[in-house]
Amino acid sequence: MTEISSETEPFVAAPPATSEIAPVTRVTAIVVVVGLISTVIAATCDGYWLSNFTQAYCMVLTLSGCALLYGQLGLVSLCQWALAGVGGWVSLRVYHSFHPPFLLTILAGGLGASLIGMVWGLPALRMRGLYLALVTLMLAGAFQTLVVVTSFPVGGPGFLGQVGASGNERIMMARPVFAASDTAYFVFVAVITLLGIFLVEAHRRTKPGRAWALIRKDEHVAIAAGVRIVFYKAWAFALAGFLAGVAGALLAGLFGQLDASAFAPTDSIIIFIGTLLGGYDSWLGSLLGGILTRFVPALLIDFNVNTNLGFMFFGFALMMALRDPLGIGGRLTLLAAQLWTKYQGRRAA
Amino acid sequence: MISIDALTVRFGGIRALDALDAELAAPICGLIGPNGAGKTTLVNVLSGFVRPYAGGIALNGIALSGLSPRRRVALGLRRTFQQELVVDELTAADNVRAIADHVSANRQSGRREVAVAVDFVGLGARRNVLGRQLNLYERRMVEIAKTLIGRPKLILMDEPGAGLNEPETDRLRRLLAAIPEAFDTQLVLIDHDADLIASVCVDTLVLDFGKRLAIGPTRAVLDDPVVRRAYLGRE
Numbered sequence: 111m112t113e114i115s116s117e118t119e120p121f122v123a124a125p126p127a128t129s130e131i132a133p134v135t136r137v138t139a140i141v142v143v144v145g146l147i148s149t150v151i152a153a154t155c156d157g158y159w160l161s162n163f164t165q166a167y168c169m170v171l172t173l174s175g176c177a178l179l180y181g182q183l184g185l186v187s188l189c190q191w192a193l194a195g196v197g198g199w200v201s202l203r204v205y206h207s208f209h210p211p212f213l214l215t216i217l218a219g220g221l222g223a224s225l226i227g228m229v230w231g232l233p234a235l236r237m238r239g240l241y242l243a244l245v246t247l248m249l250a251g252a253f254q255t256l257v258v259v260t261s262f263p264v265g266g267p268g269f270l271g272q273v274g275a276s277g278n279e280r281i282m283m284a285r286p287v288f289a290a291s292d293t294a295y296f297v298f299v300a301v302i303t304l305l306g307i308f309l310v311e312a313h314r315r316t317k318p319g320r321a322w323a324l325i326r327k328d329e330h331v332a333i334a335a336g337v338r339i340v341f342y343k344a345w346a347f348a349l350a351g352f353l354a355g356v357a358g359a360l361l362a363g364l365f366g367q368l369d370a371s372a373f374a375p376t377d378s379i380i381i382f383i384g385t386l387l388g389g390y391d392s393w394l395g396s397l398l399g400g401i402l403t404r405f406v407p408a409l410l411i412d413f414n415v416n417t418n419l420g421f422m423f424f425g426f427a428l429m430m431a432l433r434d435p436l437g438i439g440g441r442l443t444l445l446a447a448q449l450w451t452k453y454q455g456r457r458a459a
Numbered sequence: 460m461i462s463i464d465a466l467t468v469r470f471g472g473i474r475a476l477d478a479l480d481a482e483l484a485a486p487i488c489g490l491i492g493p494n495g496a497g498k499t500t501l502v503n504v505l506s507g508f509v510r511p512y513a514g515g516i517a518l519n520g521i522a523l524s525g526l527s528p529r530r531r532v533a534l535g536l537r538r539t540f541q542q543e544l545v546v547d548e549l550t551a552a553d554n555v556r557a558i559a560d561h562v563s564a565n566r567q568s569g570r571r572e573v574a575v576a577v578d579f580v581g582l583g584a585r586r587n588v589l590g591r592q593l594n595l596y597e598r599r600m601v602e603i604a605k606t607l608i609g610r611p612k613l614i615l616m617d618e619p620g621a622g623l624n625e626p627e628t629d630r631l632r633r634l635l636a637a638i639p640e641a642f643d644t645q646l647v648l649i650d651h652d653a654d655l656i657a658s659v660c661v662d663t664l665v666l667d668f669g670k671r672l673a674i675g676p677t678r679a680v681l682d683d684p685v686v687r688r689a690y691l692g693r694e
Binding site: 320321323324326328330331333334337338391 | 528533538
């Protein structure tokens with residue numbers, strides 16, 4: 111084979127060769143950041159704030175899926191919180207029917223939402239942008255209507271599991287023994303969130319992530335590379351649905367039951383705004399965006415301020431996020447990368 | 460070898476390709492013609508993005524008509540596009556690996572092929588640099604490296620030299636000339652740069668208004684008065 115590499119040095123002055131962050135460094139950074147934030151929360155927060163931060167981590171999981179769809183494929187999905195509701199419904203249904211171990215209940219919620227997410231994602235094979243956003247928003251609305259009519263299972267008879275004519279009591283979903291207290295459950299949810307972030311990162315850095323990157327760049331390029339467009343888009347929707355479903359199941363574990371009004375389409379819109387605000391292209395963006403989407407309403411409630419003010423905040427945040435596509439997480443990641451490069455440069459010198 | 464038989468492509472009332480007949484057997488073939496001559500349409504028909512109205516096309520005796528673009532990729536057909544389409548968020552090597560994921564026999568051979576292709580185009584030292592940090596020449600090299608993965612049988616390059624300066628075009632020329640022997644493949648080159656075509660291509664097909672204007676050894680074709688008048692604008 112002819113080797114001519116030595117003759118093909120680039121002629122145009124190249125920017126500094128900043129390499130991609132090594133996987134070990136990335137994993138360490140994720141564990142350290144999530145670990146530090148979670149430790150501070152677990153050590154300092156009371157019941158109200160622990161509950162809110164547990165919900166915030168569920169938001170982080172859901173938002174990770176939303177960011178995956180938007181960041182990797184440019185698809186705007188406004189039904190992710192409804193998919194969390196689907197996951198919650200499935201996990202409650204499975205719990206009341208079979209009483210499996212808690213982890214299996216979460217898995218069932220994730221898989222149920224994953225399947226529904228994939229079906230809901232079918233329009234994405236033909237749609238993009240505003241049209242896809244509208245279709246997914248309508249699906250979120252349809253889910254809320256359905257769940258308001260049928261409600262979440264509470265251990266009653268039949269498929270819907272409602273408290274019926276037999277007058278049976280509502281049965282709450284029990285938390286796992288090892289995470290019975292609020293603090294322990296928060297730590298448990300933090301660990302699941304960490305695993306969710308790893309799952310997304312693993313996808314972004316390997317074969318599916320590269321296929322998604324080609325699809326986002328140009329579908330013709332992806333086809334010319336042998337990428338199965340339909341398969342990889344469906345995979346992305348399934349993964350995003352799985353994360354949302356796990357979040358819904360964790361919420362069911364937090365409260366023991368779920369309220370039909372908690373999965374409004376507006377919350378799915380807030381999730382998307384949180385995705386833009388935090389930054390859709392980094393795990394830190396999903397983490398910060400998820401925490402903010404729950405922290406702001408909780409703060410308003412704590413200060414006895416009308417929670418509708420939260421919509422004004424998120425509206426303003428959306429305007430700011432549109433000005434800077436990197437988002438808060440992206441900016442911080444960039445800053446960290448620059449500092450890391452500078453540190454390595456000094457160390458080498 | 461590419462065999463084109465009475466190939467016709469229509470876009471509404473326009474015949475982008477009009478009963479085109481040609482055989483391209485040389486290791487490096489040029490495809491030239493004025494704007495709108497049907498060059499990119501022919502590449503799109505070969506890669507399966509455009510379905511012909513009539514006629515057929517075959518690669519090494521295998522009829523391509525009816526095969527999906529993915530099936531053609533599996534047969535060893537590779538292409539680049541007019542504009543470079545390197546993914547900014549992936550490293551140079553990962554941009555190439557994105558192809559290997561889908562066309563290489565297995566992960567080991569994929570890794571090996573990526574290393575060979577990246578070194579071949581001279582990006583060995585820049586393999587872990589993100590796409591957005593590569594300059595235009597390097598981005599063009601990534602595009603070429605992508606076509607060298609998975610035992611290609613035919614590589615279609617649509618204006619690989621666009622935007623490059625003279626020294627870079629010289630390097631590109633040497634690189635293109637080495638590809639058929641190094642990778643046991645056929646290369647079809649579309650470019651407006653007649654010098655690049657003349658120095659690299661053994662045979663050249665000239666299109667004009669979707670029809671064959673000339674075909675044969677590149678030097679003879681470029682010296683043909685009809686070609687000079689239609690394409691170069693002088694005799």
